[in-house]
Amino acid sequence: xxxxxxxxxxxxxxxxxxxxxxxxxxxxxxxxxxxxxxxxxxxxxxxxxxxxxxxxxxxxxxxxxxxxxxxxxxxxxxxxxxxxxxxxxxxxxxxxxxxxxxxxxxxxxxxxxxxxxxxxxxxxxxxxxxxxxxxxxxxxxxxxxxxxxxxxxxxxxxxxxxxxxxxxxxxxxxxxxxxxxxxxxxxxxxxxxxxxxxxxxxxxxxxxxxxxxxxxxxxxxxxxxxxxxxxxxxxxxxxxxxxxxxxxxxxxxxxxxxxxxxxxxxxxxxxxxxxxxxxxxxxxxxxxxxxxxxxxxxxxxxxxxxxxxxxxxxxxxxxxxxxxxxxxxxxxxxxx
Numbered sequence: 001x002x003x004x005x006x007x008x009x010x011x012x013x014x015x016x017x018x019x020x021x022x023x024x025x026x027x028x029x030x031x032x033x034x035x036x037x038x039x040x041x042x043x044x045x046x047x048x049x050x051x052x053x054x055x056x057x058x059x060x061x062x063x064x065x066x067x068x069x070x071x072x073x074x075x076x077x078x079x080x081x082x083x084x085x086x087x088x089x090x091x092x093x094x095x096x097x098x099x100x101x102x103x104x105x106x107x108x109x110x111x112x113x114x115x116x117x118x119x120x121x122x123x124x125x126x127x128x129x130x131x132x133x134x135x136x137x138x139x140x141x142x143x144x145x146x147x148x149x150x151x152x153x154x155x156x157x158x159x160x161x162x163x164x165x166x167x168x169x170x171x172x173x174x175x176x177x178x179x180x181x182x183x184x185x186x187x188x189x190x191x192x193x194x195x196x197x198x199x200x201x202x203x204x205x206x207x208x209x210x211x212x213x214x215x216x217x218x219x220x221x222x223x224x225x226x227x228x229x230x231x232x233x234x235x236x237x238x239x240x241x242x243x244x245x246x247x248x249x250x251x252x253x254x255x256x257x258x259x260x261x262x263x264x265x266x267x268x269x270x271x272x273x274x275x276x277x278x279x280x281x282x283x284x285x286x287x288x289x290x291x292x293x294x295x296x297x298x299x300x301x302x303x304x305x306x307x308x309x310x311x312x313x314x315x316x317x318x319x320x321x322x323x324x325x326x327x328x329x330x331x332x333x334x335x336x
Contacts, residue, residue: 001107002032002061003167004086008068008076009094010040013049015213016094020053028103030059034086038076040068046094074179074187081173090167095127095213098165102210106167109205116172116200119163120208121154127216135301136221137214139308142291143225143316157205161244162192165210172200182238185231193242222315229316233323253280254317284309 005023009016023035037050047067054063064083068076077091090106092098109118124144126137154160166188176194179187195202215221229250236243257280260273288305 001088001110002034002086003028003103003107004034004036004080004084004089005092005103006036006038006077006080006084006089007092007094008038008040008073008080009042009046010071011042011044011046012094013042013044013046016046016049018097019092019094020049022097022099022102024057025100026098026103027100028107031061033060033103034062034064034084035060036064036066036080036084038066038068038079040071040073040076070181072181072184074181074183077187078178078181081178084170086170088167088169089173090165092165092210093212096122096165097211097213099209102208105205105208109203109208110167110169113157113203113205115203116169117163117166117195118203118205118208119166120205120210122164122210122212124214125211127213131301133216135304135308136216136218138288138291138294138302139305139312140214140221141294142287142305142309143312145287145291154204155206157203159201160204161196161202162189163202163204164188164212166202167208176200180238183231183235185227186235189232189247190235190239190242193239222311225312226315226319229319230323230326231319233320233325234327235323236320237324237327248320250313250317251320254314254321280310281306284313 007016007019023033026033035054037054039047039050047065050065054065057063062085066079066083068079070076080091081089088106088110090103105120106118109115109120124137124141126133172195176191176198180190181187183190192202215224232243232247233251236248256276257273260276264270264273284306288302288309292302292305
């Protein structure tokens with residue numbers, strides 16, 4: 001089976017180096033692998049790295065390098081869909097890495113199950129070895145687990161709602177179409193909703209494993225949380241059934257807090273607010289303790305986990321609200 005691997009990136013030169021090395025080490029026959037690299041107008045020499053890789057590796061079936069002048073992710077993915085020639089397409093993020101058997105395991109699962117869409121566990125890893133970077137990873141894991149169960153811990157093959165670093169057979173795109181280019185993020189959630197609507201099963205298999213780097217600095221991670229929430233909000237207005245309840249849980253919690261704050265301010269009823277804050281603090285602390293217990297290091301930075309978790313929660317919620325308002329009052333969603 002000929003396999004196409006696609007990666008869309010923007011200013012990811014250093015991470016792209018690691019990803020390309022992991023692709024180079026794949027044990028699946030290289031003469032059956034096509035690589036499609038899409039650069040979203042980077043200014044850090046990512047495009048030059050792609051071209052250099054293409055020129056220096058002739059053992060692959062094909063290496064295509066394209067530019068994505070629209071710059072946003074969904075447009076880049078769609079460009080890869082238009083040009084890929086394999087029987088299936090594997091989508092990878094630039095800040096991920098894959099073990100040597102990643103492609104061969106995807107092909108094995110496709111052949112064994114005859115499914116159209118397959119994928120596996122995506123484990124998060126810190127982008128560095130300092131105590132602070134591991135703390136950011138723990139905060140991210142804690143926040144993610146509060147919204148939806150992590151795919152990194154499933155051990156049994158089964159149907160799921162969504163997958164990361166997914167492998168999709170060609171006929172799927174012919175049936176459900178491409179990614180929605182009105183969405184800068186959350187495009188995968190909208191796409192998986194259309195898969196389920198079309199009756200296409202999304203199959204998880206724990207033999208397939210990939211690794212995703214979490215943002216390495218505080219500001220970048222907080223901006224990511226806000227933007228993730230923002231585009232969930234936009235998606236909720238554009239295609240409400242594509243958004244699950246758990247995607248809106250941070251916004252629901254934040255809305256309850258604002259309502260209780262208003263009640264306390266107007267009617268001087270403070271007990272409901274205190275009760276809510278006390279329970280939320282216990283919730284945040286419990287998740288933080290669980291996250292801290294799963295990391296293999298000791299650092300005073302771990303004391304900041306409840307604060308980080310709460311801040312990420314607030315940013316995601318305010319992003320969701322802003323996204324809904326943006327989609328509601330803007331006749332055309334603009335990509336920025």
